[in-house]
Amino acid sequence: MTTSLTTLAATGFLASMAAAQGFNDAPPHGAAYDQTPAFEGQTRAPALEAGDVAVTQTVIAEGLEHPWGLVQLPDASWLVTERPGRMRIVAEDGTLSDPIEGLPEVDARDQGGLHDVSVASDFAETRRVWWTYAEPRGDGENATAVATGILSEDGTTMEEVNVIWQQQPAWASTKHFGARIVHDGEGHIFVGLGERSDPEPRVYAQDPQSTLGKIIRINAEDGTPAGAGIEGALPEIWSMGHRNIQGAAMSPDGLLWMNEHGPRGGDELNLIEAGINYGWPEATYGTDYDGSEMGQTEVEGTQQPVYYWDPSPALSGMTFYEGEMFPDWQGQALLGGLRSAEIIRLDIQDGAVVGEARHAQGIGRVREVEVAQDGALMVIIDEEDDQMIRITPEG
Numbered sequence: 001m002t003t004s005l006t007t008l009a010a011t012g013f014l015a016s017m018a019a020a021q022g023f024n025d026a027p028p029h030g031a032a033y034d035q036t037p038a039f040e041g042q043t044r045a046p047a048l049e050a051g052d053v054a055v056t057q058t059v060i061a062e063g064l065e066h067p068w069g070l071v072q073l074p075d076a077s078w079l080v081t082e083r084p085g086r087m088r089i090v091a092e093d094g095t096l097s098d099p100i101e102g103l104p105e106v107d108a109r110d111q112g113g114l115h116d117v118s119v120a121s122d123f124a125e126t127r128r129v130w131w132t133y134a135e136p137r138g139d140g141e142n143a144t145a146v147a148t149g150i151l152s153e154d155g156t157t158m159e160e161v162n163v164i165w166q167q168q169p170a171w172a173s174t175k176h177f178g179a180r181i182v183h184d185g186e187g188h189i190f191v192g193l194g195e196r197s198d199p200e201p202r203v204y205a206q207d208p209q210s211t212l213g214k215i216i217r218i219n220a221e222d223g224t225p226a227g228a229g230i231e232g233a234l235p236e237i238w239s240m241g242h243r244n245i246q247g248a249a250m251s252p253d254g255l256l257w258m259n260e261h262g263p264r265g266g267d268e269l270n271l272i273e274a275g276i277n278y279g280w281p282e283a284t285y286g287t288d289y290d291g292s293e294m295g296q297t298e299v300e301g302t303q304q305p306v307y308y309w310d311p312s313p314a315l316s317g318m319t320f321y322e323g324e325m326f327p328d329w330q331g332q333a334l335l336g337g338l339r340s341a342e343i344i345r346l347d348i349q350d351g352a353v354v355g356e357a358r359h360a361q362g363i364g365r366v367r368e369v370e371v372a373q374d375g376a377l378m379v380i381i382d383e384e385d386d387q388m389i390r391i392t393p394e395g
Helices: 029-033 199-206
Strands: 006-008 055-064 067-072 078-082 086-090 114-119 128-138 141-151 158-166 178-183 188-193 214-219 237-240 245-250 256-260 267-271 307-309 315-320 333-337 342-349 352-359 366-371 377-381 386-393
Touching (some): 055 078, 055 086, 055 377, 128 158, 141 178, 178 256, 245 333, 333 366
Parallel strands (some): 067 114
Antiparallel strands (some): 006 055, 067 078, 128 141, 267 307, 366 377
């Protein structure tokens, strides 16, 4: 076990946590093909005023290998996943537990491995945990799976493990697993799924008989389908036409939001509704990685993103701020930026993004951002040997 609790000077890292000016100055990739937003405010919203907020950055834990999922437990400790297949508990003082035993095997090649983690609202009584992972299926194939189990009282072992859902079809790819989990408060979980990246499986995002590139809703206890009832679709499908969902959260007013990676440009923020087609790969902003045109920005019968980015920050985990430490941010969305190495803050009003700010620039590849019980921000940095960091107002 290791312990790390290091406080860094705020002035050298985040002088005021103010919105950085110029984050929208880079030319969009889609400009080469005369791409324009479908409506005003769909991209490059005005920069938010962040105010004079001096902060303290505290390294809570170090030595994490590609951490991916993060959730706080009732005793204020944290469950964190590492893509190679480990789940650990991080205590308030930064003590990092040994890996929890009893988890199923994962395919940890490239983007695969152990992904998101969540716990029951009554965890203090039930100790129920859910997680997603890249499940090996043989012959180099894999797919996202959802499992649940009971964390032992001493926190060392996952007991009564049950794989409650398995994505079909499996594919010989090491990319685009998606895998974020959101509870609906009614006994179900939503899971956002990737379309496996390669051109051949990519088209399955539009196939209602495949769960590639979909959001599903299932019974949290046993995986029973609880989808939107789309005609001709698998019974667990809630929405379709997604590329690679990386962040997901319920807003304070009970709406489901998810973000997903675009290709070269075109990261999206979507308000998720039952039965809707979000367009991929037929509709997208940005371009293919080789710079060639990819799809159209508007396709009849598909839903436009509420907001998109071009160039892409490579969005990741997201949450909505509810706490006392940063009162001016109440109800606003916080998203991790992997490539952009920062926290992105969005002011969303009546289903539209009206302002954007960038914080903690240069912190590293932010895989997940969560709000702690006391209102602090907790982030995990996705590198081979990296950190869990707590962000609080200075003083």
